[in-house]
Amino acid sequence: MTTINIEPDMQQKLALLSDEATDEVTDTPSEQSIRAGIQHDTGFIYNASRERGGKVKLFKVLQTNACRYACKYCFTSCAIRRKRTTFKPDELATTFVSLNRAKRAEGLFLSSGIVPDANTTMEKMLATVEQLRVREKYRGYIHIKLIPGADQEYIERAVQLADRVSLNLEAPNAERLAILAPGKEFAESMWQRMVWAANLIEQSRREGRQGARSLTTQFVVGAAGESDRELLMTVERAHHELSLKRAYFSAFHPIEQSPFNEMPAEDPMRAFRLYQADFMLRDYGFTFDEFAFGAEGFLLRDRTPKQAWADAHPEYFPVEINQAPRHMLLRIPGIGPQSAERIRAVQGTTKMRDLGQLKKLGVVTNWAAPYILLDGRQILVQSGLWEGLALDGRGSQ
Numbered sequence: 001m002t003t004i005n006i007e008p009d010m011q012q013k014l015a016l017l018s019d020e021a022t023d024e025v026t027d028t029p030s031e032q033s034i035r036a037g038i039q040h041d042t043g044f045i046y047n048a049s050r051e052r053g054g055k056v057k058l059f060k061v062l063q064t065n066a067c068r069y070a071c072k073y074c075f076t077s078c079a080i081r082r083k084r085t086t087f088k089p090d091e092l093a094t095t096f097v098s099l100n101r102a103k104r105a106e107g108l109f110l111s112s113g114i115v116p117d118a119n120t121t122m123e124k125m126l127a128t129v130e131q132l133r134v135r136e137k138y139r140g141y142i143h144i145k146l147i148p149g150a151d152q153e154y155i156e157r158a159v160q161l162a163d164r165v166s167l168n169l170e171a172p173n174a175e176r177l178a179i180l181a182p183g184k185e186f187a188e189s190m191w192q193r194m195v196w197a198a199n200l201i202e203q204s205r206r207e208g209r210q211g212a213r214s215l216t217t218q219f220v221v222g223a224a225g226e227s228d229r230e231l232l233m234t235v236e237r238a239h240h241e242l243s244l245k246r247a248y249f250s251a252f253h254p255i256e257q258s259p260f261n262e263m264p265a266e267d268p269m270r271a272f273r274l275y276q277a278d279f280m281l282r283d284y285g286f287t288f289d290e291f292a293f294g295a296e297g298f299l300l301r302d303r304t305p306k307q308a309w310a311d312a313h314p315e316y317f318p319v320e321i322n323q324a325p326r327h328m329l330l331r332i333p334g335i336g337p338q339s340a341e342r343i344r345a346v347q348g349t350t351k352m353r354d355l356g357q358l359k360k361l362g363v364v365t366n367w368a369a370p371y372i373l374l375d376g377r378q379i380l381v382q383s384g385l386w387e388g389l390a391l392d393g394r395g396s397q
């Protein structure tokens, strides 16, 4: 754990409350890191992707690790024996400011266990953030986790103070949530709070006011028997009804002393394929009906969801790159929104004849080659070559 210039008892709180915030996902893993078995960053500072590119150093922490709930996948569950502690708002604000001034943290990601109830929990979190915004005049990035069941006034204040708000749905529907999190309620306590947040974000954007500009959610993958079909159906609904910025997927891993202790960890590649599918819904013009699911309702793991779609639709391929419209470029494996824009920008002036030209435009050429024509010719590449690609919402897939 990194040493910083704060009081020793605050160091202890920091160690506990940042350690237990690790299951909040703040970035998409790369396919390379999954294949290499590399875990997420550890410690209390995480690299998260900025919406407009680049990385931001986020201080990820809980207000408290005390919680009244016993969610079966969660380290903070009240059913697990562990030391509990709470940051007072002033303590947490001061700790963050010292990290920020030391240039160790550029932004704050604040979550919390729920005790004694949703409103009291949100009051503490909002008091922390108010101290940062008002007393410390901190204008940088803040992400606040909304607490299920909190009253509208707390959701409204969070939207005013944060840059991003989120609420973890955890499961795709009420039936699956009941398996994961006894005592939590899906429709009113969670979905309805997200509807409020989405409406408030839209209103503040329309009126040009300061405040949160995006809403996200997170799912636990692989602990409730849910299929990818169920998850993506809910994700598509959230894109349509809540203007969801994006969904995060946390592959289940068993926690000692929890009821799911004996359950096997979920394959991180499953979560990665779900990220790719979410980006297809958000940025590539695909709809839920177009995903190719296997018999049990799972995405194929041996290829990207876009490759699976392209392989199921040979009637659209190969596509002539020199003439293809944007929406068709986005359907080609290996071409993402940025590379599609770059191709469109040169289509009228440069004839593209070889894969080297496409590579310079950001195309993953060995993925794209089987599906494209370059000036009327199909160029095949040696199979088995893998260029690798960090999927960050702007890259190709």
Ligand code: SF4
Residues within 6 Å of the ligand: 067, 068, 069, 070, 071, 074, 075, 076, 077, 078, 112, 113, 114, 181
């Ligand atoms: S409510 Fe949140 S912190 Fe509490 S047990 Fe459930 S997931 Fe963990």
